[in-house]
Amino acid sequence: MISKDHIIKRFISYVTIDTESDPASNSTPSTEKQWDLANKLVDELKSIGMQDVTIDENAYIMATLPSNVEHDVPTIGFISHFDTSPDFTGANVKPQIIEKYDGKDIVLNEAENIVLSPDYFEDLLQYKGQTLITTDGTTLLGADDKAGICEIVSAMEYLIQHPEIKHGTIKVGFTPDEEIGRGAHKFDVEKFGADWAYTMDGSQIGELEYENFNAAGAVVTVKGKSVHPGYAKDKLVNSMYIAQEFINSLPRIETPEHTEDYQGFFHLHNINGNVEETTLKYIIRDHDKKHFDARKEVMLKLTDELNSQYGKEVIITEITDQYFNMKEKIEPVMHIVDIAEEAMKQLDIEPIIKPIRGGTDGSQLSYMGLPCPNIFAGGHNFHGRFEYVPVESIIKATQVICKIAELTAEEN
Numbered sequence: 001m002i003s004k005d006h007i008i009k010r011f012i013s014y015v016t017i018d019t020e021s022d023p024a025s026n027s028t029p030s031t032e033k034q035w036d037l038a039n040k041l042v043d044e045l046k047s048i049g050m051q052d053v054t055i056d057e058n059a060y061i062m063a064t065l066p067s068n069v070e071h072d073v074p075t076i077g078f079i080s081h082f083d084t085s086p087d088f089t090g091a092n093v094k095p096q097i098i099e100k101y102d103g104k105d106i107v108l109n110e111a112e113n114i115v116l117s118p119d120y121f122e123d124l125l126q127y128k129g130q131t132l133i134t135t136d137g138t139t140l141l142g143a144d145d146k147a148g149i150c151e152i153v154s155a156m157e158y159l160i161q162h163p164e165i166k167h168g169t170i171k172v173g174f175t176p177d178e179e180i181g182r183g184a185h186k187f188d189v190e191k192f193g194a195d196w197a198y199t200m201d202g203s204q205i206g207e208l209e210y211e212n213f214n215a216a217g218a219v220v221t222v223k224g225k226s227v228h229p230g231y232a233k234d235k236l237v238n239s240m241y242i243a244q245e246f247i248n249s250l251p252r253i254e255t256p257e258h259t260e261d262y263q264g265f266f267h268l269h270n271i272n273g274n275v276e277e278t279t280l281k282y283i284i285r286d287h288d289k290k291h292f293d294a295r296k297e298v299m300l301k302l303t304d305e306l307n308s309q310y311g312k313e314v315i316i317t318e319i320t321d322q323y324f325n326m327k328e329k330i331e332p333v334m335h336i337v338d339i340a341e342e343a344m345k346q347l348d349i350e351p352i353i354k355p356i357r358g359g360t361d362g363s364q365l366s367y368m369g370l371p372c373p374n375i376f377a378g379g380h381n382f383h384g385r386f387e388y389v390p391v392e393s394i395i396k397a398t399q400v401i402c403k404i405a406e407l408t409a410e411e412n
C-alpha cells in the first residue's frame with residue numbers, strides 16, 4: 001500500500017515552493033524560482049533510485065526506470081509540469097488538511113470570510129469522508145500540476161520497492177512553463193526516447209483525454225483616417241466603426257459563452273482602438289479540423305468583403321496556428337488510450353473520457369512525435385484560491401501509473 005502520510009508530506013513539500021511562471025519573460029524557465037523545485041526534484045529522483053536523472057539548461061528534467069523483464073516492452077513515459085499558473089499567486093502557499101470531509105462548508109480563511117462550499121462547488125460532495133488538501137484562501141494550491149509530479153514520483157518509488165511488479169522501461173519528464181503554453185516547446189522528444197507517454201495533468205478522478213481543440217490566434221488590424229471632425233465630410237474614415245462591422249459580421253452565438261462540448265467558437269478577447277487604427281484580437285477554437293479551417297476562412301473572406309466594400313485595404317487579418325487536436329495523432333495508436341482505460345477499470349475507477357476545451361502539453365508533444373493523452377491528477381478548481389485535491393485521488397492516480405506500467409509489460 002502507498003502510505004497516505006507519505007503522499008501528503010511529499011505533496012506539501014512541492015506546493016510550498018513557489019514556482020509561478022511568467023508570460024512576460026522570454027527566458028526558460030520563465031522565472032528563476034522554478035529552479036528551486038526543479039533542483040529538489042532531481043535530488044529526489046536520484047534518492048528514490050531512478051537512473052539517468054538529468055536536468056538541462058532550461059530546467060527540463062528526465063529520468064529512467066529500467067525494465068525488469070526479459071522480453072521486449074514498449075518504452076512509456078509520464079510527464080508533469082512543476083510551474084503554477086500566473087493567474088493567481090503561488091507564493092506562501094499554506095495548505096490545509098481536512099480529514100474525513102463531512103460534506104459541509106470549508107472555511108478557508110476566517111478573517112477574510114473565504115469559504116469553499118459544496119453549494120457552489122458540487123464536486124466536493126463526491127469526496128465525503130476523504131482527506132482534502134485546500135488552500136488558506138489567499139493563494140492557489142498548485143495541485144495543477146504538483147499532484148501530477150507527486151503521483152509520478154510516488155509511482156516510481158513504489159515500482160522500485162516492488163520489483164515483483166513487472167514493467168518495461170519507464171521515462172519520467174518534468175517541465176517548466178506549461179501554464180504559459182511553453183511546457184512542450186523545449187522538450188527533447190528524441191532524448192526522452194519513449195514510444196508514447198501520458199501527461200498527468202487532468203482534473204477529477206477518472207479523467208482520460210485524447211481530444212483537444214485546434215487553436216489559432218487572429219489579429220485584425222483596421223486602418224482609418226483621422227481628419228478634423230468639423231471638416232471631415234467624405235474624408236474621415238473611423239477605424240472603430242469598421243471594426244464594429246467586422247465584429248458584428250461574425251456569428252454572435254459562436255462564442256465561448258454560448259458553446260460547450262464539441263462546439264467551436266470565435267473569441268474576441270481584446271480591442272484597442274482610435275480613429276486611425278483599431279486592432280481586434282481573437283482566438284479561434286474547434287475540435288473538428290474542417291470546421292477549424294472553415295472558421296479561419298470565414299475571417300479572411302470577411303476581410304476581403306469589407307476591403308472591397310471600402311474600395312481599398314482597410315483591414316489586414318493575420319492568423320497564426322497555435323496547436324492542433326491530438327486526436328489525429330492518437331487515433332492511429334488507440335491502444336495507448338485503451339491501456340489507460342483498462343488500468344482505471346481494474347482499479348475500480350470509472351473512466352471519464354471527454355474532449356478538452358483547451359490544449360495540453362500532450363497535444364504539442366503528440367505533434368512532435370510523442371503521442372501523449374492526458375490522465376487525471378485529481379485536483380479541482382485550478383488556478384485560484386478554491387483549488388483543492390483529495391489525497392485519495394492522488395493515491396488512485398499513483399496506482400493508475402503503476403497499473404499502466406504493468407499492463408504494458410504483459411505478454412500477449
Ligand SMILES: [Zn+2]
Nearest residue numbers: 144145178201
Ligand atoms: Zn496543469
